[in-house]
Amino acid sequence: MRESRYGRLPFSMRLVGLPLCLAFLSSSLWGQATQPRRAHAAPQQSPVRASRRNVILITLDTTRADRMGFLGSQRNLTPHLDQLAKQGVVFSRAYSHVPLTTASHATILTGTYPQFNQVVDFGIRLSPRLPYLPDVLHHHGYRTAAFVASLVLDPLDGTAPGFDRGFDVYDAGFRLRPGGMDRYKSVERRGGEVVERAITALKKRPPDPFFLWVHLYDAHDPYDPPEPYKTKYAAQPYDGEIAYADDCVGRLLAALRSQGLYDGALIAVMADHGESLGEHGENTHGVFLYDETIHVPLLLKLPGNRAAGKQVDTRVGLVDVAPTILRAIGLAVPAEMQGESLLRMIPARSATHPGEQDRPAYAETQYPHRAFGWSSLRALREGKYLYVRAPQAELYDQGTDPKAEHNLASTSKAVSETLAAQLEDFRSKTSQTMVNLAKPDPEQVQKLQALGYVASDTSNPTGAATDAGPDPKSKIEVSNFLHDALLDVEDARYQEAVPLLQSALKDQPDMAIALMQLGIAQAGLKNYAQALEPLQKAVKLLPDSGMGHYQLGLALFETGDWKSAAPEFEAAVARAPRWADAHFSLASVYARIDRVPEAMTELDTTLSLSANHYRANLLRGRILSLQGNPVDALPNLKKAAQVQPDSREAHAFLADAYSQLGRRLDAERERGEAERLRPPSHAGPK
Numbered sequence: 178m179r180e181s182r183y184g185r186l187p188f189s190m191r192l193v194g195l196p197l198c199l200a201f202l203s204s205s206l207w208g209q210a211t212q213p214r215r216a217h218a219a220p221q222q223s224p225v226r227a228s229r230r231n232v233i234l235i236t237l238d239t240t241r242a243d244r245m246g247f248l249g250s251q252r253n254l255t256p257h258l259d260q261l262a263k264q265g266v267v268f269s270r271a272y273s274h275v276p277l278t279t280a281s282h283a284t285i286l287t288g289t290y291p292q293f294n295q296v297v298d299f300g301i302r303l304s305p306r307l308p309y310l311p312d313v314l315h316h317h318g319y320r321t322a323a324f325v326a327s328l329v330l331d332p333l334d335g336t337a338p339g340f341d342r343g344f345d346v347y348d349a350g351f352r353l354r355p356g357g358m359d360r361y362k363s364v365e366r367r368g369g370e371v372v373e374r375a376i377t378a379l380k381k382r383p384p385d386p387f388f389l390w391v392h393l394y395d396a397h398d399p400y401d402p403p404e405p406y407k408t409k410y411a412a413q414p415y416d417g418e419i420a421y422a423d424d425c426v427g428r429l430l431a432a433l434r435s436q437g438l439y440d441g442a443l444i445a446v447m448a449d450h451g452e453s454l455g456e457h458g459e460n461t462h463g464v465f466l467y468d469e470t471i472h473v474p475l476l477l478k479l480p481g482n483r484a485a486g487k488q489v490d491t492r493v494g495l496v497d498v499a500p501t502i503l504r505a506i507g508l509a510v511p512a513e514m515q516g517e518s519l520l521r522m523i524p525a526r527s528a529t530h531p532g533e534q535d536r537p538a539y540a541e542t543q544y545p546h547r548a549f550g551w552s553s554l555r556a557l558r559e560g561k562y563l564y565v566r567a568p569q570a571e572l573y574d575q576g577t578d579p580k581a582e583h584n585l586a587s588t589s590k591a592v593s594e595t596l597a598a599q600l601e602d603f604r605s606k607t608s609q610t611m612v613n614l615a616k617p618d619p620e621q622v623q624k625l626q627a628l629g630y631v632a633s634d635t636s637n638p639t640g641a642a643t644d645a646g647p648d649p650k651s652k653i654e655v656s657n658f659l660h661d662a663l664l665d666v667e668d669a670r671y672q673e674a675v676p677l678l679q680s681a682l683k684d685q686p687d688m689a690i691a692l693m694q695l696g697i698a699q700a701g702l703k704n705y706a707q708a709l710e711p712l713q714k715a716v717k718l719l720p721d722s723g724m725g726h727y728q729l730g731l732a733l734f735e736t737g738d739w740k741s742a743a744p745e746f747e748a749a750v751a752r753a754p755r756w757a758d759a760h761f762s763l764a765s766v767y768a769r770i771d772r773v774p775e776a777m778t779e780l781d782t783t784l785s786l787s788a789n790h791y792r793a794n795l796l797r798g799r800i801l802s803l804q805g806n807p808v809d810a811l812p813n814l815k816k817a818a819q820v821q822p823d824s825r826e827a828h829a830f831l832a833d834a835y836s837q838l839g840r841r842l843d844a845e846r847e848r849g850e851a852e853r854l855r856p857p858s859h860a861g862p863k
């Protein structure tokens with residue numbers, strides 16, 4: 178029966194006519210008794226019922242199913258989740274549809290496949306026309322709050338534009354990590370802090386009903402759990418992260434219990450994808466579609482702990498989560514959602530559902546194509562088989578070969594061909610064909626390119642061209658090199674990154690991301706002349722990348738070639754007009770080549786984007802002071818000294834400005850402060 182297998186087909190085009198209700202992060206606080214926005218409620222929706230159940234969604238990033246005690250792991254990493262599982266329903270065969278954080282969360286929250294929602298990579302805007310669980314709940318009077326742990330789920334400053342639709346509160350606020358900065362204060366947050374923020378919000382006791390989404394990123398590499406997990410799991414730091422995340426979940430559940438919110442709530446827990454940990458040669462996730470990254474934990478504690486202790490062994494997908502949540506609280510499932518409610522699978526009597534019907538599970542990844550220029554992959558799990566569509570197709574009998582080690586594609590040609598046809602049939606029936614539905618808007622593309630996230634093809638999110646290129650199986654080592662090199666560059670271990678990048682480039686000399694990173698690493702080592710060649714090549718390959726032009730500009734600047742640096746920074750700000758650092762760099766190069774009025778314009782832009790930009794305040798104040806305008810210089814210089822109180826330059830420049838104004842005492846105080854901050858003369862430069 179095709180209908181129940183593949184969800185509601187064919188997909189109605191009705192959603193084209195829905196009002197565009199792109200919501201922005203609401204300034205209203207979660208705890209405030211403001212009216213929920215329901216202006217765009219669809220007419221067929223039922224009126225708000227005060228008795229609606231609270232919904233808590235917990236997504237565990239990068240968490241393998243085989244580490245969960247409630248799925249049979251003997252590692253004893255997850256006591257709190259195991260306890261929750263006893264009061265809920267466990268889905269033993271749940272599958273992700275895409276092994277990437279942003280894309281998989283789009284599937285969870287929209288109830289649609291990647292080929293439909295088109296969020297197939299980081300940074301693609303989630304279309305306001307898609308059904309979206311938080312928005313549906315908000316329309317039904319729910320207070321909605323998200324507490325996420327990573328830049329990759331940040332709608333405003335990260336790679337998840339559009340994810341804040343329907344949320345009253347979306348707690349993100351991540352930023353790119355300046356060299357040497359603590360990663361847990363910039364690009365991600367530890368689970369303990371995320372949960373603490375969520376608990377603080379819960380203590381304000383939002384009026385029922387509420388929807389709370391908590392995302393824990395800890396198990397994502399680098400594996401670096403806090404103590405005591407760091408010591409206890411020194412040999413298996415990934416397991417240490419899982420144990421730590423479980424402890425964080427335990428804290429959240431305890432807070433719910435202590436407020437009497439636990440029993441009545443619907444609590445859904447799942448991973449967005451797993452982690453390869455070296456299986457099939459892949460270290461992390463994103464490239465392959467084997468069980469290590471696609472089989473995920475999924476459990477559901479129903480209101481009143483209904484069906485506690487039951488297990489469903491039918492194959493299910495993360496696409497089914499949103500429809501299941503909506504059905505469980507008595508709301509209609511939007512027709513465009515492609516998953517289906519799993520409630521009907523929960524066995525009435527016996528503890529385990531026999532799995533009466535085979536439900537195929539689809540997965541895909543365009544990451545190999547978009548990041549490296551290799552072929553994208555698609556997979557179908559059906560019956561006992563796992564079929565992977567790749568330049569060299571793969572077929573595994575998961576009954577006898579659960580680790581997918583024996584490729585039967587060439588010996589079982591008929592099975593392979595049947596599954597290949599079914600996969601393509603499924604994909605075409607579930608794909609989105611509406612024009613421009615989720616095309617990223619130009620500003621987001623520019624911003625994300627500036628951040629370096631979208632390394633290649635951004636204009637063609639779907640389509641046949643993604644099948645071109647080498648088979649990822651033959652290249653997986655290169656992706657591991659690159660992954661390690663990216664982390665090395667991020668952690669300023671440039672010396673270690675350079676050989677990894679060089680070996681990746683030996684294999685594939687035109688890999689833009691490797692060229693770019695090599696240039697950044699060489700610049701980090703102050704080998705500016707050696708940084709120029711790879712950066713110039715990267716810019717040629719990625720002419721639309723703001724980051725490429727910016728990095729090339731920096732290297733040229735450092736070699737003293739200011740005249741050549743200026744057009745690169747100009748290109749960077751043209752491509753990423755809201756990037757404060759790029760405007761500042763352009764301003765400082767203009768200031769050096771006697772284009773002072775233009776420098777001032779760029780400084781104004783920098784400060785309009787980032788009012789506390791230390792270097793922009795310092796430079797603007799200094800220029801004004803040198804121009805004989807100490808009155809206007811003072812606010813900038815004061816701000817610079819306030820943002821960086823240990824800046825000797827800020828205090829020295831302030832002293833000069835005060836002297837110009839005849840404010841002797843202020844000048845003396847600032848000069849004294851500058852003297853105090855002057856490094857001892859015998860100490861060499863550090």
Ligand SMILES: [Zn+2]
Nearest residue numbers: 238239278449
């Ligand atoms: Zn993830």
